[in-house]
Amino acid sequence: MNSVLNPEAPEFYPHLTSVTQGGYTSINKTIRSSNNFPSGTSLELFKTFTDFNFVTCKLSESVVVQSNEIIITELPAVKLKFNDNDYNTEKIVDANDSMLDRININIDSICKVNKSSDQLVDVIENGFKVSSWNKTPVIAKIQVGSAMFIGAKNIPRPQLTFKDTIDNSESLWVPKISDKPNNIKPLALNILYNEEGEAVGYEHPYKVELELYHPPSSFIDPDPEPPSFPPPLEKTKLTYIDTESQVDALVKHLNDVKELAVDVEHHSYRTYQGITCLIQISTSEGDFIIDALAVREHIHKLNLSFTDPKKVKVFHGAEMDVLWLQRDFGVYIVGLFDTHQAAKVLKISGLSLKSLLMRYCQVDADKRYQLADWRIRPLPDELVKYARMDTHYLLYIWRRMKNELLEAASGQPHLLLSVFEQSRQICGVTYNKEVVHDNSHLGLYVRSKKSFNSRQMAALKLLYKWRDSQARVLDESTTYLLPNHMLLSLAEALPREVQGVNACCSPMPPFVKQNLIAIHRMLLSCRELPMEPQLFQMPQSISSMVNVAHHPLISYNVHDLTHYPEFSEDQPINLDQAAECIENYIDFQPDINAFKPTSDSETGNIVSNLNVDAKLFIPPFDRYRKYRTLAQMEELKEFKDKEAKIAAIGKGNELIKKEVLIKLQEAKALVEAEEKSETDKPDAATEVDNDENVIQKTVQRKRKISSDKRERKDSVAEATKEDKTENKPKNNQQNKMKNKSEIKSNVTRFNYKNVNYKKFYNENEKVLKQPKMKFKKHK
Known part of the structure; x- marks a missing residue:
């Protein structure tokens, strides 16, 4: 090991510094590059390009080949496969576990932690006392770039020995001062x-x-x-x-x-x-x-x-x-x-x-x-x-x-x-406890630069508040219980299975392992929520720019203001200098006629209701705001209609039963009205002369009876058809009945006495008596 990293170790690898630092630099660049790759919907869009697929395939093959070269030294029998991410992930996890186990065993053997026989002899000889090797903290030093991480195990929590109790509730923080030296006014807590x-x-x-x-x-x-x-x-x-x-x-x-x-x-x-x-x-x-x-x-x-x-x-x-x-x-x-x-x-x-x-x-x-x-x-x-x-x-x-x-x-x-x-x-600043409200999770969401739907936002809010409440009870930091990147990963993925929670929280913190089932149930409850429309929201920076741009004291001109005093948030405001600048801003006049104030623009109404024929210049962003407002209104209207339909369905089957009974009653009344109108008609058979041919009478009566039956069947079919249609109003059915009766009353009766039915009968007979095809039988 290099003597710079460990002065007590011999120099057995002269280039260890360059290897470790070069490896860290390469890993850092790789992680940064991989974070810039598209994901989600963007990845699906990029996959439609052949060049992108070709490059990603080459990168994947290169990663598999290099990983095999590393894993073969630890697990010679394991070999990663191309285009099999699940298999490769499982084998890499196994290889990492094997490496870490081997490192821990070597560290324990060097630190003489595994000499259980000697410890057992000491316990038997000296009694059951806690040995010193378990009391002292084990200090670990890890250097990452220019920063040095120093941590330790076996550190007792110091807050457990404090005489004053730690109050992590959301109640007001009370100052701990009991006496007030060097006072002008006596101590009073207001x-x-x-x-x-x-x-x-x-x-x-x-x-x-x-x-x-x-x-x-x-x-x-x-x-x-x-x-x-x-x-x-x-x-x-x-x-x-x-x-x-x-x-x-x-x-x-x-x-x-x-x-x-x-x-x-x-x-x-x-x-x-x-x-x-x-x-x-x-x-x-x-x-x-x-x-x-x-x-x-x-x-x-x-x-x-x-x-x-x-x-x-x-x-x-x-x-x-x-x-x-x-x-x-x-x-x-x-x-x-x-x-x-x-x-x-x-x-x-x-x-x-x-x-x-x-x-x-x-x-x-x-x-x-x-x-x-x-x-x-x-x-x-x-x-x-x-x-x-x-x-x-x-x-x-x-x-x-x-x-x-x-x-x-x-x-x-x-x-x-x-x-x-x-x-x-x-x-003069006083300390106050951190208060978690309904929008506290938005700060983490904005910093993550992610795009969540309504279900994911609900999961982020729920997990954020639950994590904070647990941290107050356990007196632990929220990042120790559940780091922010794991919280965002859980809210974004919304895993259906418990294994999905394990995948999002790797390596899994102890608190997550203890509350795995509770976290999974919260995610499932958020997954079952209905999707809500994602309305457009103007960023705060753009809204502030719009307010400044529409201010009547500020014109659209761009001027060199280097000769005026500078303003900064860190410097106190000088009211005299501010007044001087405002006076100079008032004197600015626009050079372009399109930007000159008119009667409409002076009132702040730059866009005249999306009038494309307006003579005043309409900036693109103002047009976007108007159209965006219309889109929001349409989206809200559609969302409210869906909510109304869902609410109507959720009321139960009573409303549907009432509508079905009303339709059946209307259909029954319609059938009765049709039958009554048919019975009131005069019988055409009574007008037939006795001197006519008997064959003509019988034919006419048969045609009349068949037509009556057909009309009744048609009326019943229409009634049942109207019964099935639920959304037709009652007035339309009454109007149809009225129109039918009017049409029947206006039609003049046809005289069937002198009709020669034989002509039609003979034609039908001719059609029926067509010569049959003769086929020869082949022997």
Whole structure:
């Protein structure tokens, strides 16, 4: 192994550094490239192109060949197949498990963990006591790029030993301060309410003191001598504080100094709200590291010096440090100087502490341990050095930046006072618990850049709120219980089977394994929801641009405004400069006639109801907004119609039974009316003369009877046909009956006396008496 990675190991692979770093770089590029491949509907569209299919097939074959070369060293009998993803995935998982098992066995054998016989002898001889090898945390270091991950096993959860209980509920957070040193107004905890009368938090205990704060003249006037450069870490005294007596000694020492540099180290992965693990303080006498886990209930004594307005407290990026000190210890700050805010005012390119250390101290700070687990006790030497570096040079940097701020303002203190003012506003922020509402999941959804339908959005919302509630109960972070990428994968896939949940959460976190059935049921319930139309929503950035574009004070012209003062969100607003710019904007006049204001455009009605013949120029986006509104209305109308049909079906069979009975009654009435109309007709047979031929009479009577039967059959068929049609109104049936009766009354009766039926009879007989074909019989 390379000595850089492990100094205690011999050099048996001289090129291990290049191999590991080159392999990491290749894997990183491969993952980035694969993430850019199309997926979902986009992939189906790309598959229609022959060139795309050809390239993907070549890539797949190359991946299979390279994977076989890697797997053959671990499992010689396994060989991946082309175009068989399920088989290949299963074999790769088996190969990975085999490799990890072999690595774990080797590590255990080196660490002497598997010597169970010796441990059993120790237990028998010394009694059933927990041996030291199981108490000490097992520290692991993993370097990824420029960052170093330091984690450990067997770390007891420190919040279990706290004397103050951890409240993760959504109730109001109550400040922990019990006494108020350096006060102008006595301690009083006042609740703040919003416009609806709901309690939203507590007033800052040092609000009056912060409003009246003004830095002493010694911090504003230029220094008579340049600041002295601090000695290196090796020659500076270090005091590690983990007892109450040491805290008292530190408080006594801080009362005698005028300047102190402070920093905080925080852990948030294995707790819901977070835990402050370390507090670093540097003064002219040396460096101090406070073990905040060991003396948590005594750190509130620091308020005596932290709220003293005659002392300057130097932080770098104090926004979160101020909140963490309030939440865990009830410590507040009055008299803050933030070097991060000073770097913004001086317009320094690098705003990080690493950049400031290199700029002012020529010290290249090692920032690889930003993601370390600060709960590890005892602290490793590299973490102690990293913690000291954050505050050791900070007092020197503050003095250098103070002189530069005075020089930039030609000796005037207004730039320096602006930094103190911005730092004062940071100190005035109060801590409040995170509240999860119905739209909290939208932030994660927007950052993912995915496109979900209504079922997937319902699953994301349900899992997000359930995960948050479980994290509050267990006092674990939400990302530890269920990482965000797994949460999005479950909401997007909505697996039908439990195996699908396993595929989305690989490697599966312990919490997911314990609640596998509950997660699967939630996903199935979301899958059964009805699909809702995906309405168009204008992004916030576009809507803000539209509002600005339609503002009456701003024209469509593009001008060079470099000679006007710059505006930034980080800088305070100057109302005089803003008024000056608005006045100049009013004087701008458009050069193109199409953009000149008219009677319609002055009222903000640029598009005149989609009138394509409008003389005023219609921007494309405005036309899109109008057409989009019409599309939304049609989509909503269609959706409401579907909802109405579904609701009608869901009412049950009573409505259908009523409609069927009504139709049957109408059909029966129609049949009765037809029979009555037929019986009222005069019989045509009575008008036949007795002198006519008997054959003609019988033929006429037969034709009459057959026609009557046919008409009755037709009327019954029509009635049954109308009975089957459910949606025809009753008025249409009545109108048909009325029209039939009118037609029958208007038709004149035909005289059948002189009709020669023999003519038709003879023709029919001729047709029937056609000569038969004669066939010869072949013998």
